[in-house]
Amino acid sequence: MLYHGPVGVPSDACPGKAVVRVELSPDSAFRSLATDITVELISDAKEEVER
Amino acid sequence: MAGPEAKTRVWMVLDRSKPDAPYDVLYADLNANGDLREAEERIAGETEWIAGGGANARFALPDFKDPATGDKHTQFRLEIYHNSGRPMYMLELKWKGTLPMRGGYPEDGTAGYMRFAESAKEAPIIWFNGDGPLRFQRWYSDRLRIGKEDDLRLFLGQQGVGRSTFCAFSTHVLPEGEVIHATLIYSNTAGKQQHKRVELKERC
Numbered sequence: 001m002l003y004h005g006p007v008g009v010p011s012d013a014c015p016g017k018a019v020v021r022v023e024l025s026p027d028s029a030f031r032s033l034a035t036d037i038t039v040e041l042i043s044d045a046k047e048e049v050e051r
Numbered sequence: 052m053a054g055p056e057a058k059t060r061v062w063m064v065l066d067r068s069k070p071d072a073p074y075d076v077l078y079a080d081l082n083a084n085g086d087l088r089e090a091e092e093r094i095a096g097e098t099e100w101i102a103g104g105g106a107n108a109r110f111a112l113p114d115f116k117d118p119a120t121g122d123k124h125t126q127f128r129l130e131i132y133h134n135s136g137r138p139m140y141m142l143e144l145k146w147k148g149t150l151p152m153r154g155g156y157p158e159d160g161t162a163g164y165m166r167f168a169e170s171a172k173e174a175p176i177i178w179f180n181g182d183g184p185l186r187f188q189r190w191y192s193d194r195l196r197i198g199k200e201d202d203l204r205l206f207l208g209q210q211g212v213g214r215s216t217f218c219a220f221s222t223h224v225l226p227e228g229e230v231i232h233a234t235l236i237y238s239n240t241a242g243k244q245q246h247k248r249v250e251l252k253e254r255c
Contacts, residue, residue, distance in 0.1 A: 001206070001207075001219060001220060001221050001222060001223060001254075002190055002204045002205065002206065002254065002255050003204075003205050003207060003223075003225070003231050003251055003253070003254050004192075004202050004203060004204040004205065004251055004253050004254070004255065005202065005203065005230075005231075005233075005249065005250065005251035005252050005253045006200040006201065006202055006203075006249070007195060007200065007201060007202075007203045007233060007235055007249055007251075008199070008200040008247070008249070009195045009196060009197045009198065009199065009200075009201075009235065009237070010197075010198070010237075010239070010245070010247065011197060011198040012239040012240050012241075013197045013237045013238070013239055013240075013245075014237070014238045014239060014240055014242075015197065016238075018195070018235060018236060018237040018238075019235075019236045019237075020203060020233050020234065020235050020236070021233070021234045021236060022187045022205060022231055022232065022233045022234075022251075023231070023232050024185070024225075024229075024231060024232070025229065025230070025232060028225070028229060029226070030183050030185055030224065030225070031183040031184040031185065032183065032184055032185045032186065032187075032207075033184045033185070033186055035186045035187040035188075037187065037188075037189045037192075037203070037205070038193075039189075039192070039193055039194065039195050039203075040193060040194045040195070041194075041195055041196075041197055041237060042194050042195070042196055042197065043196070043197050044196045044197060044198055044199055
């Protein structure tokens with residue numbers, strides 16, 4: 001019941017809050033409202049330290 | 052709440068049949084008239100005490116006919132169960148008898164699932180609306196690594212009001228092959244806002 005997939009974050013992105021705006025295709029049988037998902041962009045080095 | 056315009060409000064109240072019982076009685080305003088005292092709106096649950104305190108419970112409600120739309124929704128249920136000692140409440144039904152939906156999801160499991168409140172003012176609100184327009188909620192996936200790819204996982208359904216009130220389809224309603232469009236909006240090191248589009252093609 002989950003929809004998912006990889007989201008690549010470019011190397012020139014600044015760490016901190018970002019948004020992923022998600023929506024269905026206009027051709028979908030279902031209507032959707034674009035939804036902003038707030039995410040935290042983190043440096044990979046920081047992630048390794050926390051692990 | 053139910054329906055595309057959320058006009059129908061079905062209040063629910065949990066009670067105990069006797070002082071030392073777990074929550075084993077549910078009052079549900081199934082005709083949405085604001086009165087929970089009608090005889091057919093008192094539902095006895097199946098309960099089971101669990102080790103460490105608390106009790107799991109399951110309430111099977113009659114099919115729900117939305118007085119605002121005339122639509123009939125089936126397999127209406129409230130379940131209370133425990134995860135690591137914490138009670139979790141899940142409300143579910145089959146939208147128009149075909150599409151299963153469950154309400155009570157948090158953004159991640161560590162935040163705790165929906166819980167009933169002590170007062171109406173604080174009560175969480177679940178919105179059953181399978182017709183759309185639909186919204187999304189993440190499941191974990193709150194951190195993405197710069198320079199890497201991470202999995203973004205999403206529920207599809209409706210956002211309620213209050214903590215842990217997302218109501219999601221509990222089956223894959225989108226046809227095989229249909230993707231979800233995602234746009235990462237971020238600032239780069241030069242301070243410029245950037246957009247990067249991806250398609251989410253997987254499901255689980």
